[in-house]
Amino acid sequence: MNIALLGYGRMGKEIEKIALKRGHSIVHKISSDISSFDFTSVDVAIDFSIPSAAYQNITHCIKHQIPVISGTTGWLEQYDDVVNMCETKNGAFIYASNFSLGVNIFFEMNAYLAKMMSQLEDYKVNIEEIHHTKKLDAPSGTAITLAEGIIQHTKYNDWKLDGSTNDVTLPIVAKRIPEVPGTHEITYTSSIDSISIKHEAHNREGFALGAVVAAEWIQDKKGVYTMKDVLNI
Numbered sequence: 638m639n640i641a642l643l644g645y646g647r648m649g650k651e652i653e654k655i656a657l658k659r660g661h662s663i664v665h666k667i668s669s670d671i672s673s674f675d676f677t678s679v680d681v682a683i684d685f686s687i688p689s690a691a692y693q694n695i696t697h698c699i700k701h702q703i704p705v706i707s708g709t710t711g712w713l714e715q716y717d718d719v720v721n722m723c724e725t726k727n728g729a730f731i732y733a734s735n736f737s738l739g740v741n742i743f744f745e746m747n748a749y750l751a752k753m754m755s756q757l758e759d760y761k762v763n764i765e766e767i768h769h770t771k772k773l774d775a776p777s778g779t780a781i782t783l784a785e786g787i788i789q790h791t792k793y794n795d796w797k798l799d800g801s802t803n804d805v806t807l808p809i810v811a812k813r814i815p816e817v818p819g820t821h822e823i824t825y826t827s828s829i830d831s832i833s834i835k836h837e838a839h840n841r842e843g844f845a846l847g848a849v850v851a852a853e854w855i856q857d858k859k860g861v862y863t864m865k866d867v868l869n870i
Contacts, residue, residue: 638656638661638662638680638681638852638853638856639661639662639664639678639679639680639681640656640661640662640663640664640679640680640681640682640683640852641663641664641665641667641674641676641679641681641682641683641698641703642663642665642666642667642682642683642685643667643671643682643683643684643685643686643690643694643698643705644667644668644684644685644686644687644690644694644709645666645667645668646668646685647771647841648685648708648841648844648845649666649668649683649685651841651842651844651845652683652685652845652848652849653666654845655842655845655846655849656849656852659849659853661849664678664679665679667694668686671690671693671694671697672697676698676701676703679703680703680704680856681703681704681705681706681852681855681856682694682698682703682704682705682706683705683706683707683708683848683849683852684698684705684706684707684708684709685707685708685709685848686709687709687711687773688709688710688711688712688773688774689712690709691707691709691711691712692712692715692718692719694707694709695707695719695730696718696719696722698728699719699722699723699726699728699730700722700726702726702727702728703728704728704729704730704852704855704856704858705728705729705730705731706730706731706736706848706851706852706855707730707731707732707733708732708733708734708735708736708844708848710734710774710777710778710781711773711774711778713778716732719732720861723860723861724860724861727859728859729855729858729859729860729862730860730861730862731851731855731861731862731863731864731866731867732863733847733851733863733864734777734778734779734781734782735777735778735779735782735819735844735847736844736845736846736847736848736850736851736864737836737838737843737844737846737847738843738846738847738850738868739836739838739843740779740821740836740838740843740847741847741864741865741868741870742868742870743783743821743834743836744782744783744786745870746834747783747786747787747823747834748786748787748789748790750823750825750832750834751786751787751789751790751791752790754791754825754832755790755791755792757825757827758792759827759828759829760825760826760827760832761825761826761827762787762791762793762807762823762824762825762826763807763808763809763810763823763824763826764776764780764783764784764787764796764807764808764809764810764821764822764823765809765810765811765812765820765821765822765824766779766780766809766810766811766812766819766820766821766822767811767812767813767814767817767819767820768811768812768813768814768817768818768819768820769813769814769815769816769817769818770813770814770815772813775798775811775813776796776798776809776811777811777819777821779819779821780809780811780821781796781809783821783823784796784807784809787807787823788807792804792805793805793806793807794806795807796808796809797809798810798811799811818838818839818840818841818844819837819838819844820835820836820837820838821835821836822834822835822836823835847864850867851864851867854866854867855867
């Protein structure tokens with residue numbers, strides 16, 4: 638595949654390494670205005686840019702019939718617009734708050750545990766996420782996805798970051814520590830015991846590998862997909 642990298646920060650560089658190892662070519666490394674680049678030779682675009690650039694990057698690709706994979710978080714108020722454009726233009730698009738293959742298994746574990754805990758009202762749940770100090774958004778998109786998985790199956794109807802909550806608002810604690818790739822922990826606590834599940838990334842390679850796998854998978858497809866489709870889970 639010929640890949641355009643939209644955003645060439647630390648994640649973009651990690652994706653480049655993985656893509657080259659898997660026999661692909663990087664034809665663009667874009668950290669500026671996307672409209673000035675020729676996409677004629679591009680087979681797929683992978684967007685790990687910044688929230689303010691993501692919407693333009695994604696829609697530009699859809700308009701030009703380039704399948705696009707996006708792992709940028711913090712722009713999702715425009716997600717429905719992207720979905721509508723993708724359907725109208727017959728494009729191909731995958732967004733994931735986290736492309737790590739392990740994290741996507743963790744999402745499924747989180748939802749399953751929430752179902753089991755939903756009838757046990759003595760347990761209170763909280764989410765803690767830890768990332769590096771250069772991460773621009775808080776809570777992480779992964780933490781929000783985890784919260785949504787819990788809300789779908791329990792009495793909780795909302796989440797709140799780093800503040801007081803009530804019986805139907807799920808607390809998320811976000812910490813920023815240098816050089817932490819990403820840690821997420823879900824804890825159910827009662828007066829008797831605690832139950833926790835945790836995912837800890839050791840480096841960024843897992844995120845990059847998942848994005849490249851998704852880019853390989855979306856070739857010759859049309860529509861809006863998720864990592865559940867890619868992993869068939």
